[in-house]
Amino acid sequence: MRFSRFLVHTTKETPSEATLPSHIYLIRGGFIQSVGGSGLYNFLPLGKKVLDRVERVVKEELDRAGCQEVSLSFVTPASLWQESGRFEKYGKELLRFKDRKENDFILGPTHEEMMVALVRQSVKSYKQLPLNLYQINLKFRDELRPRFGLMRGREFLMKDGYSFHTSIEDMQREFALMETTYKKIFTRLGLDFRVVEADSGAIGGSGSKEFMVLADSGEDTIVVCDGCEYGANIEAAVRRERACEAEAPEAAFAKFYTPDVKTIDELSAFFKVDPYYLVKTVAMRALYDEGRSEVVLFALRGSDELQEVKACNAVDANDLIEITEEELQEIGLVPGFMGPRVVPDGVRVVLDETLKEASSMICGSNEKDYHLVGVDLKDAKTEYFDLVAVQEGDLCAHCGRLLRYTKGIEVGHIFQLGTRYSDPLGCNFLDENGKSVPMVMGTYGIGVSRLLAAIIEQHHDDSGCIWTKESAPFDRIWSNKRFVDADPAAYTVFAA
Amino acid sequence: MRFSRFLVHTTKETPSEATLPSHIYLIRGGFIQSVGGSGLYNFLPLGKKVLDRVERVVKEELDRAGCQEVSLSFVTPASLWQESGRFEKYGKELLRFKDRKENDFILGPTHEEMMVALVRQSVKSYKQLPLNLYQINLKFRDELRPRFGLMRGREFLMKDGYSFHTSIEDMQREFALMETTYKKIFTRLGLDFRVVEADSGAIGGSGSKEFMVLADSGEDTIVVCDGCEYGANIEAAVRRERACEAEAPEAAFAKFYTPDVKTIDELSAFFKVDPYYLVKTVAMRALYDEGRSEVVLFALRGSDELQEVKACNAVDANDLIEITEEELQEIGLVPGFMGPRVVPDGVRVVLDETLKEASSMICGSNEKDYHLVGVDLKDAKTEYFDLVAVQEGDLCAHCGRLLRYTKGIEVGHIFQLGTRYSDPLGCNFLDENGKSVPMVMGTYGIGVSRLLAAIIEQHHDDSGCIWTKESAPFDRIWSNKRFVDADPAAYTVFAA
Numbered sequence: 001m002r003f004s005r006f007l008v009h010t011t012k013e014t015p016s017e018a019t020l021p022s023h024i025y026l027i028r029g030g031f032i033q034s035v036g037g038s039g040l041y042n043f044l045p046l047g048k049k050v051l052d053r054v055e056r057v058v059k060e061e062l063d064r065a066g067c068q069e070v071s072l073s074f075v076t077p078a079s080l081w082q083e084s085g086r087f088e089k090y091g092k093e094l095l096r097f098k099d100r101k102e103n104d105f106i107l108g109p110t111h112e113e114m115m116v117a118l119v120r121q122s123v124k125s126y127k128q129l130p131l132n133l134y135q136i137n138l139k140f141r142d143e144l145r146p147r148f149g150l151m152r153g154r155e156f157l158m159k160d161g162y163s164f165h166t167s168i169e170d171m172q173r174e175f176a177l178m179e180t181t182y183k184k185i186f187t188r189l190g191l192d193f194r195v196v197e198a199d200s201g202a203i204g205g206s207g208s209k210e211f212m213v214l215a216d217s218g219e220d221t222i223v224v225c226d227g228c229e230y231g232a233n234i235e236a237a238v239r240r241e242r243a244c245e246a247e248a249p250e251a252a253f254a255k256f257y258t259p260d261v262k263t264i265d266e267l268s269a270f271f272k273v274d275p276y277y278l279v280k281t282v283a284m285r286a287l288y289d290e291g292r293s294e295v296v297l298f299a300l301r302g303s304d305e306l307q308e309v310k311a312c313n314a315v316d317a318n319d320l321i322e323i324t325e326e327e328l329q330e331i332g333l334v335p336g337f338m339g340p341r342v343v344p345d346g347v348r349v350v351l352d353e354t355l356k357e358a359s360s361m362i363c364g365s366n367e368k369d370y371h372l373v374g375v376d377l378k379d380a381k382t383e384y385f386d387l388v389a390v391q392e393g394d395l396c397a398h399c400g401r402l403l404r405y406t407k408g409i410e411v412g413h414i415f416q417l418g419t420r421y422s423d424p425l426g427c428n429f430l431d432e433n434g435k436s437v438p439m440v441m442g443t444y445g446i447g448v449s450r451l452l453a454a455i456i457e458q459h460h461d462d463s464g465c466i467w468t469k470e471s472a473p474f475d476r477i478w479s480n481k482r483f484v485d486a487d488p489a490a491y492t493v494f495a496a
Numbered sequence: 497m498r499f500s501r502f503l504v505h506t507t508k509e510t511p512s513e514a515t516l517p518s519h520i521y522l523i524r525g526g527f528i529q530s531v532g533g534s535g536l537y538n539f540l541p542l543g544k545k546v547l548d549r550v551e552r553v554v555k556e557e558l559d560r561a562g563c564q565e566v567s568l569s570f571v572t573p574a575s576l577w578q579e580s581g582r583f584e585k586y587g588k589e590l591l592r593f594k595d596r597k598e599n600d601f602i603l604g605p606t607h608e609e610m611m612v613a614l615v616r617q618s619v620k621s622y623k624q625l626p627l628n629l630y631q632i633n634l635k636f637r638d639e640l641r642p643r644f645g646l647m648r649g650r651e652f653l654m655k656d657g658y659s660f661h662t663s664i665e666d667m668q669r670e671f672a673l674m675e676t677t678y679k680k681i682f683t684r685l686g687l688d689f690r691v692v693e694a695d696s697g698a699i700g701g702s703g704s705k706e707f708m709v710l711a712d713s714g715e716d717t718i719v720v721c722d723g724c725e726y727g728a729n730i731e732a733a734v735r736r737e738r739a740c741e742a743e744a745p746e747a748a749f750a751k752f753y754t755p756d757v758k759t760i761d762e763l764s765a766f767f768k769v770d771p772y773y774l775v776k777t778v779a780m781r782a783l784y785d786e787g788r789s790e791v792v793l794f795a796l797r798g799s800d801e802l803q804e805v806k807a808c809n810a811v812d813a814n815d816l817i818e819i820t821e822e823e824l825q826e827i828g829l830v831p832g833f834m835g836p837r838v839v840p841d842g843v844r845v846v847l848d849e850t851l852k853e854a855s856s857m858i859c860g861s862n863e864k865d866y867h868l869v870g871v872d873l874k875d876a877k878t879e880y881f882d883l884v885a886v887q888e889g890d891l892c893a894h895c896g897r898l899l900r901y902t903k904g905i906e907v908g909h910i911f912q913l914g915t916r917y918s919d920p921l922g923c924n925f926l927d928e929n930g931k932s933v934p935m936v937m938g939t940y941g942i943g944v945s946r947l948l949a950a951i952i953e954q955h956h957d958d959s960g961c962i963w964t965k966e967s968a969p970f971d972r973i974w975s976n977k978r979f980v981d982a983d984p985a986a987y988t989v990f991a992a
Contacts, residue, residue: 007564007627009618033614036573038599042614043567045629051567068503069544073536074570074634075603075651080532097593099650100638103534107571107603118529118538122505131503133541138570138634142596154595155571 007045009033020217022456023149025464031452032150039146039154047452049473051157054451055136057188057470058159065181067132067161072114074138078104080113083425089289089318095142107140112421112443115162119439120427126166129429129439130174134161136448150453151219151409161444166431168418171440175207175416178444182211182412189451190468192458194408196222196231197238199309207416208236211446212408215457222408223390227401235309238386239394239403241354242303246274248360251374256362258371262336264302267371271362278302279355279363279375281338283328286317286348295323295331299340299363300352300387307389314350314385332366339364340382341372351377352387409454410447417441503541505529516713518952519645521960527948528646535642535650543948545969547653550947551632553684553966554655561677563628563657568610570634574600576609579921591638603636608917608939611658615935616923622662625925625935626670630657632944646949647715647905657940662927664914667936671703671912674940678707678908685947686964688954690904692718692727693734695805703912704732707942708904711953718904719886723897731805734882735890735899737850738799742770744856749870751861758832760798763867767858774798775851775859775871777834779824782813782844791819791827795836795859796848796883803885810846810881828862835860836878837868847873848883905950906943913937 009030017037018024026032031047034040043051059069078096081087086094087106095107108114115133123131139158146154161178165171179195186193191213198210210233212222223237224230232238249271261270268275282298298311312320325335332344340349343366355361359376394403421427422438429439447454452471459466467473476485505526513533514520522528527543530536539547555565574592577583582590583602591603604610611629619627635654642650657674661667675691682689687709694706706729708718719733720726728734745767757766764771778794794807808816821831828840836845839862851857855872890899917923918934925935943950948967955962963969972981 001559001562001564005562007618007624007629030618033617035569035610035613036575038573038595040569040571040573042569042610044614044618045564045566048565048567052565063497066497066501068497068541069548070541071539071544071547073531073538073651075536075636077532077534077536092596095593095595097591099534099591100588100640114531114538117531118540121529122503122526122540128503133503140571144596155569 009044017147018149020148020151020453020457021460022151022453025456025460026149026452029464031465039143039152041150041153041155046473050452050467050471051449053471053473054189055157055448058136058185058446058448061181061185061188062134062159062161065132065177067134069135070118070133071135071137072108072111072118074108074140076106076108076111076114078106080117080425081106084113084421085424086113093141093143095140109139109141110445111135111160112162112417113425116421116425116427116441119164120425123164123429123439126429126431130163130165130170132161132163132174134159134444148453150449153449156447157449159446159448163442163444164422164427164439165442166429166440168440171416171418171442175414175442178414178442179209182414182444182446185446186211186213186411188470189455190459190470191411191455193411194222194224194231195229196224196233196408197236198233198413199235199313207418209414210410211412213411213454213458214406215409215454216407217457218407218409220408220410221405223403224406225396225399225401225403227396228399230396230398232390234389234405235307237390237403238397239388239390240397240400242276242394244274244276244303246276248277249273249362249373250360253372253374253376255365255367256371256373257369259369261371267362268302271373273362275302277361279339279361279377280304280306281340281364282306282311283323283333283338284308284311284320285323286312286315287319287321288317294348295333295346296320296348296350297338297340297343298350298352298387299355301354301358304352304354304388305391306387310385310387311350314383314387315348334364334366334368337364337366337368337370339366339372339375340377341375342366349382350387351382351384353384354388356384409450409457411451411454412444412446414444415442417443505540513643514645516644516647516949516953517956518647518949521952521956522645522948525960527961535639535648537646537649537651537945542969546948546963546967547945549967549969550685551653551944554632554681554942554944557677557681557684558630558655558657561628561673563630565631566614566629567631567633568604568607568614570604570636572602572604572607572610574602576613576921577602580609580917581920582609589637589639591636605635605637606941607631607656608658608913609921612917612921612923612937615658615660616921619660619925619935622925622927626659626661626666628657628659628670630655630940644949646945649945652943653945655942655944659938659940660918660923660935661938662925662936664936667912667914667938671910671938674910674938675705678910678940678942681942682707682709682907684966685951686955686966687907687951689907690718690720690727691725692720692729692904693732694729694909695731695809703914705910706906707908709907709950709954710902711905711950712903713953714903714905716904716906717901719899720902721892721895721897721899723892724895726892726894728886730885730901731803733886733899734893735884735886736893736896738772738890740770740772740799742772744773745769745858745869746856747870749868749872751863752867752869753865754867755865757867763858764798767869769858771798773857775835775857775873776800776802777836777860778802778807779819779829779834780807780816781819782808782811783815783817784813790844791829791842792816792844792846793834793836793839794846794848794883795851797850797854800848800850800884801887802883806881806883807846810879810883811844830860830862830864833860833862833864833866835862835868835871836873837871838862845878846883847878847880849880850884852880905946905953907947907950908940908942910940911938913939
């Protein structure tokens with residue numbers, strides 16, 4: 001087709017709500033078009049070509065890795081979500097609707113339930129495993145604030161894959177294969193990215209990795225090491241344990257009058273002690289299913305900050321919320337003087353793991369204007385978890401070099417899922433002994449339409465989009481009466 | 497990938513609701529899977545491969561014809577449907593839902609409004625026309641009775657294309673190009689099909705053609721000529737005007753006492769006259785917008801049958817419904833003795849065009865037990881339309897050979913749309929004189945997922961599916977230690 005007949009609708013107007021380069025340039029360059037400003041987008045011919053090329057790279061590498069493509073119904077029956085428990089648990093992002101017969105349906109935001117239902121019908125024996133099925137299909141999430149163009153739209157294109165195994169070991173083998181495959185995909189797409197350890201929620205373990213395209217505009221803060229490959233989401237980052245050069249305060253266990261001395265800084269100045277030896281105690285209300293909740297005191301060193309996602313996972317809660325001073329006082333806790341030693345009935349205590357061997361500490365007494373000194377936490381009969389937020393300047397747990405913060409755009413997420421869905425949905429297989437056991441699952445996602453935005457966040461100049469070789473809409477262009485290799489920067493003209 | 501690792505879930509059980517071969521074999525052969533029996537389907541790896549191959553043929557031929565692919569949001573804002581008037585008019589098949597902010601949205605069953613909204617934003621000048629944009633994307637129709645597997649599901653894959661022009665002539669050129677392109681597509685897919693004239697509703701003219709795959713199980717009755725290419729939907733079929741060998745009755749105009757002689761047969765026997773010379777009068781209530789309705793008498797020769805879709809289009813109504821005897825009597829019409837000559841006030845009369853030159857006819861007098869003879873309809877000041885249903889044995893209007901009925905599955909529909917959407921939605925362009933005029937549109941659809949069912953309806957044996965060359969999931973198979981061309985019948989084993 002002659003380029004003159006190709007629909008390229010460029011515009012000089014920047015959409016008022018657009019702040020990110022990708023949002024501005026994809027619209028101005030005629031790649032996408034907003035539908036009523038509600039997080040819905042049309043792909044124009046140029047955008048569709050880029051989308052197809054990106055999709056092709058994803059598909060080729062997955063097929064090469066032995067994955068099999070399927071296509072699941074986008075509209076999904078609510079009954080499956082009731083089986084898994086997510087019909088109630090999932091928030092308002094789950095778009096529910098009724099059909100003409102008043103049956104409940106859901107526009108799939110993710111397809112674990114559907115894929116498990118597919119497999120439990122089709123696979124019965126260990127001989128049919130392992131199996132890795134994927135689709136590249138529409139998803140819908142009813143975001144409260146759709147924004148940033150393709151970065152956080154409501155309808156989007158996603159590659160979602162799910163693998164099924166006879167054992168955790170085999171699932172972990174596939175998980176590693178998917179990590180390699182994802183690296184190939186993002187490398188072919190010309191992206192500068194990091195694989196980072198991610199928060200794996202209540203499942204715990206190191207079972208979740210995210211693929212982050214490095215870009216200043218990224219929504220996620222990630223911790224990276226310049227000395228080695230290590231990278232992690234801020235919610236999952238770990239560090240080498242801090243040492244403290246200052247000496248520990250020497251004092252026998254005692255209650256100390258500390259009038260109006262409330263903050264770590266005040267306490268450090270009052271006792272002339274390094275915050276490392278002070279205990280910071282943060283009270284939060286942890287929310288669970290069916291409206292249940294409890295008050296938890298999270299205690300860590302005064303030199304550290306609490307990482308709330310880690311704290312939430314530690315108590316296996318759905319969410320943590322703040323508690324007002326009035327509420328605290330009703331329970332019998334005194335803001336500014338809280339501590340983990342002796343607490344009112346019904347209050348749960350969780351300690352950071354760096355306090356496991358801590359002695360000679362200073363902490364609140366749960367009594368107004370008093371702190372305890374010479375506290376030994378070794379004998380605290382309580383739970384220890386990693387609760388700290390890694391800071392820039394902390395040291396890498398792997399190589400000891402400095403860690404720093406950077407910004408990333410999440411374009412992929414791989415997850416060791418275990419039996420979280422296969423168990424409640426009854427996705428079982430007969431093992432070699434004829435015993436019926438739930439399949440062990442992994443799940444693997446790539447934000448296909450988001451990749452277009454991520455590429456442009458990393459590759460643009462003042463004139464607009466610069467596509468990478470494998471994502472460019474055209475390989476060759478007609479110039480000076482012959483075809484020449486297209487300079488990816490050639491596409492910047494579309495935004496001029 | 498080794499075939500032994502490929503997920504093929506065959507089953508010997510026939511789904512209870514399945515009656516058509518394609519429904520039975522696509523499920524038994526492991527191509528698709530029903531999702532909760534509600535007209536939703538998952539494509540398993542084998543089905544997805546076939547779907548991709550079919551999609552590829554469609555895409556290749558459209559691209560070759562100069563069409564440009566886009567991808568429109570599946571979720572569409574209700575505001576666009578309000579602009580076009582279809583939010584109210586479209587029945588319950590239009591799935592409406594509210595998002596978390598209580599805004600109305602629609603799961604697109606077709607995308608005229610969306611595509612017009614895309615183009616009115618992107619195209620301003622005659623220099624940018626013509627333009628033919630298409631997508632291959634999901635559609636949702638909340639069918640009252642989803643059935644026949646992929647034939648009439650609720651969520652399905654469709655190719656929908658829309659062209660935009662400066663004139664009717666240019667639109668008709670594109671319409672012809674699309675007809676040629678569709679023929680190439682269905683020929684490549686190995687289908688025995690007919691292009692048939694279709695009912696084009698209120699727009700009229702010969703502006704609509706359907707592509708029918710010939711199969712005994714087809715839902716549509718089509719009229720075909722064995723002598724030439726002519727084919728038409730039963731609602732649109734025309735024939736060579738019938739002649740009558742019997743002589744016309746000779747009688748002066750008179751009112752005749754015909755006690756209890758009501759039917760055409762009785763009348764023919766009573767007067768010893770061929771039904772050709774009798775007038776059959778059918779009363780219907782025509783329904784219009786906003787609850788308006790009127791009584792219409794449709795009159796045709798006694799030897800003919802009324803085609804209700806033709807009748808409905810003749811009076812430009814939304815629907816025709818029957819009238820009870822009581823209602824007729826209230827209006828002043830007498831069942832069995834109705835005629836088009838003198839009618840009560842407010843009753844509309846529409847004559848079949850074969851009555852235009854009719855004289856010496858016999859018809860009801862609108863008075864109990866009396867008919868009129870020697871009626872001359874030449875001077876009837878009324879409207880003439882083609883109202884007759886073509887019968888098997890009628891003669892082809894083009895070549896004079898016999899017409900016969902056959903069954904077809906609609907897999908494509910092309911339509912001369914005109915300005916039906918561009919006008920209300922303000923999709924205008926500036927012509928060469930700088931005048932703003934609405935674009936002239938065509939629209940072109942292919943049921944992509946339905947094609948899988950159509951192929952199997954035409955190509956199967958007792959063991960299951962037989963794919964055609966371009967739709968087969970595999971070109972070559974590994975047999976006797978080497979690759980050989982796959983016999984399409986090889987896929988029948990999947991249903992064994």
